[in-house]
Amino acid sequence: MSGAASTAHVPVLLHESIDLLQPERGGLFVDCTLGAGGHSRALLNRLPDDAQLICLDRDDRAHRQAHQTGLADEPRVRLVKAAFGDLPEILGSDCGRVTGLLADLGPSSMQLDEAGRGFSFQRDEPLSMVMDSDQEADAAHWLNLVSESELADVLFHLGEERQARRVAAALVRARPLERTGELAEVICQSLGQWPRPGKKHPATQCFMAIRMAVNDELGQLDRLMENLGLILAPGG
């Protein structure tokens, strides 16, 4: 999964993942995580003319990008703004007909790099971190309501932050938290570590954990995995 800092977008394991899907078989494919469309475009380039590709993303930004790049105009492509945890409902009668499915987890480079999304400690801005712009409960909301013990568990289990209890206590004391800058500052202070050129930012693991909790990333993945048997065609 991606961290909280990013450079120009490079789709992860592009050729390897498309090769594994064997697009030349044709049929119905699903890209669960459209993002900037790199995987979808590469898949489309190898799909037969009568194949179909459903591209999901819960972020409007990914859909705007697909319109800007022309991916949305491809006759074989259907864009759906939805979460992949709901894939059986989205597929309806196509459930059980999917030949190949791809999920490239974590935030997109657009989410990390764009001002105003609140995913990154690189800019001081409102603490949003939501992938789906329709989601009302953002990171500030979550951080200001979560119990100290749940916060510590999230930082430890999702962020592998060894000082999770200390950071959670400091964050609870610092409430209300409203901005990425404040969040990064409190984390650094509680760890007694400060950003240094060429080194990983001390708040990286905690930012990742909070983002994963706010977007229920593991819950979504669990639902997708549980439903795979329903979604995929035999041999898919």
Ligand SMILES: C[S@@+](CC[C@H](N)C(=O)[O-])C[C@H]1O[C@@H](n2cnc3c(N)ncnc32)[C@H](O)[C@@H]1O
């Ligand atoms: C790492 S990016 C995908 C990058 C993409 N493969 C590409 O080539 O540009 C992940 C994308 O998945 C989306 N996403 C994450 N969790 C999702 C979910 N549960 N349902 C739908 N989209 C999701 C994010 O909004 C983000 O745009």
